[in-house]
Amino acid sequence: MQHVAETPRVRALWNPTGPCIADDREELDNATFARRVRIAATILHEQGVGRGDVVAVVLPNRLELVVILFAAWHIGAAVTPVKPDSTFEEMQYQISDCAAKVVITEGDRGFASLDVADVAGPAATTIAPMPTVVTEDDATALIIYTSGTTGQPKGVVLDHSNITAMCAMLIETLGLDETDHSLLILPLFHVNGIVVSVLSPLLAGGRATIAGRFSASTFFDVVERVRPTYFSAVPAIYAMLVTQSPERTPDTSSLRRVICGAAPMSAELIARFEARFDVPLVEGYGLSEGTCASTVNPPDGPRKPGTVGVPLPGQTIAVVDANGFLADPGEPGEVVIKGPNVMRGYLGRPKATAQTIVDGWLHTGDVGYFDPDGYLVLVDRIKDMIIRGGENIYPKEIENVLHAHPDVLEAAVVGAPHEVLGEVPVAHVVAMPGTTVTASHLLEHCGVSLARVKIPVAVHLTAELPRNPVGKIDKRKLRTMPAPA
Template sequence: MTESPSLPHLPWNSPSARSDRPCVQDVSRALSYAELEAQSRAFAEQLDDLGIQRGDVIAIMLPNSVELIVAMLGAWIAGVVATPVNPTLTAREVTYQLEDSRARLLVGNAVEGVEVPALGADEMRRTPAAPTTRSIAIDPSRLALLVYTSGSTGAPKGVMLDHRNLEAMATGMAQHFELTENDHALLVLPLFHVNSICVTFLAPMSVGARVTVLERFAPRTFVDAMARFRPTYFSAVPAIFAHLAALPDDEAIDTGSLRFAVCGAAPVSPELLARCETRFGMSITEGYGLTEATCASACNPVSGVRKPGTVGPALPGQRIRIVDVRGEDVASGERGEIVISGPTVMRGYLNRIEATAETIEDGWLHTGDVGILDADGYLRVVDRIKDMIIRGGENIYPKEIEGVLATHPAVLEAAVVGRPDPVLGEVPVAFVVLAPGFETDAEELIAHCRVGLAKIKVPVALDIIDALPRNPVGKIDKPALRHALAAA
């Protein structure tokens, strides 16, 4: 086993390790580096007392909080894998993730119908029994996270990320953003995503900086947090910047402490970023990545040439190519699929050998996105191959929504596509063909979706039509549906 000092993104290996320097805080409490390590060790001991063994999986379903971070770090100390769960998921969705990951414990409130034992945040142990002077050894190749992302088949897949993946991502981001121990990250995105875990938690930990955690984003809360905590950077999705741009003209944001902001997770217009930069005096750098590459693979620099409309060059340690359908490189300036290699590429999808083989070929991760590399190596994302909707930075796959609609007895066929939205980027819209002899309406079908889907996946509109458009080979013509929505 390799000793964990080779993993500088972990707080106990940080330049500020075991010190009284501020480490992480939320609205209710703050911990120093020494206190965070002690409480993480205490939770690791508690897992051991509960019979959770090395290699087991625990699910963490908590709102953004210090407790969530302690649970994740404690799991890693115990050699346990953490799978973060979106607290807004329905019981059906939670059950699927827990069963697929074989989680032995749910850290969070019990969910009706979910049989996995639950441990509330207020039941987490805070004081370790063993001395904290003992070193913590973690094998970099040990699995650290199972992050679930929806798949084109409609069934979410567990992306396996090990400690070496997280180290490469965190240290690469710290280097790219020129982070130092004087930085202060404002964490506003949900911690069930790798963006928050890597960009605004592990990256600052690797340099001994500090983190302030907001439970959720709300414009007024964010404005207050900027003035109260005076962070040096934050990472957000386009929907957040759209909300900020929509603030009343007399609403100011104190950005005097801010070095930069990061925008990622979904396409964004250069006009929106320029509007926020001009109005609020903040420097926004746009990036690109996906869970399967541990978070980000390209990003415009904080200092240096930033090219609006691009997501910047490849991050340190990663390579990006643009390939044609044969997997061969295309010329600079030409379109093709974006493929990525490097130490951030996932181990694979949990228990999905075929899906992993289709996604990773000879070490290159096929993103399913279409892009262009310019002569300077800056990437522009221009399209998506995968049938995916990105709503406010959240990936939504139509197949999952279509599968829930299909369980209604009145539904013969359903197709879901993304409709352009000025704030969220895209929202799901459904088209349904009824089975012969059945009657229903849009309200009933949307209510049916609410039972089995998280709120973000529920269609914002549903049209009942006589027939779905089809292409010459008989497949549902979703581009035609998208075109009609865009034109409308």
């Protein structure tokens, strides 16, 4: 497989007038995209950016971000995408932590930066001779910052071999080819949006369209207009889509599949989406530290909702006990991953890296087990486990029971402090629109399937659940929130 960094040049030679990438404002064919990349590379080179430097990009989802990504790679630099609605202090932390040589953004952010229009916009025209840079496999490609749920965000360092391996795995597993057209709706400051929805389809010879801000009420208007073959989203987006007015039946015939990642999705929500829109939903699992994906439910089946599928080709996944030994078959333990997709480490944090990657195995902090068919079932996060009077309780088990109720759209369970028992489970539930379910009814529902110690001490009905920038339910914030009245 060709090097990912060579994609613009190869596509321009292969099919110069073929469609490549688009957003809400413009569409670029392969030759135009390659030219824009070369122009941006020239301008970055003139600004002193070179091999080993880092380019920070503070932009919403737009095609210029992809132009800058390939331009930086063209001259041997790496890119760190910055969440565009971060606070000034958050941006400054990331930019300083990775020692970014330049920052590219739009408007005045309060710090020295290059304007995106001057670097990667359609009016930029400068192309000058530059030294040829051979992109080494071990050169840093991306520095993706974690959401910082356990302290300051850490920079996940992904090199070109990580990116190339991950794209190859996804192309093989999803069967991507030149007929595929992805619709990007996830943020481009996250590795899922970059790898699944942009790099993989482009490398496979397909195309990508970058959608603007997501709106559940207008999303299928975009699908009908763009005619993508797939999109990747998080459970929260699918939950919003299934609650749209049943009066409209959108045309989803262009979609071969849709993908869910970033957080576990209940089997009930998967069934609701597939029944409503007649599109297969493929759930996967992975981490930024593993360059995005490590398992996926096979698109051609059999798919097993309630699991996150089987390991991607080229990756080895195991489940280990607290002592680091392989857990017995069917017994829960920590999920560990080995393969060419495992990150180089956390930027400037050798201790954290050594704690996370042990003998080449990426320790995920997730608890899971393999079912008899070799499909991975996630039990929960180790850090989310509730210890009630010495009993270990995994919130996901309670959440699964709540999700099985037809009036429940979303559920999240967290531990609340208790003077005697240490912690007790508390559930926060978003009901399906138009239903009148009560907390007492849901507690009775839990009592049918759960041991008494696992039944929540309270169920709080709420309009929405707090989420982090990637769309995962923010359980840390949920623990600190006062219960709804």
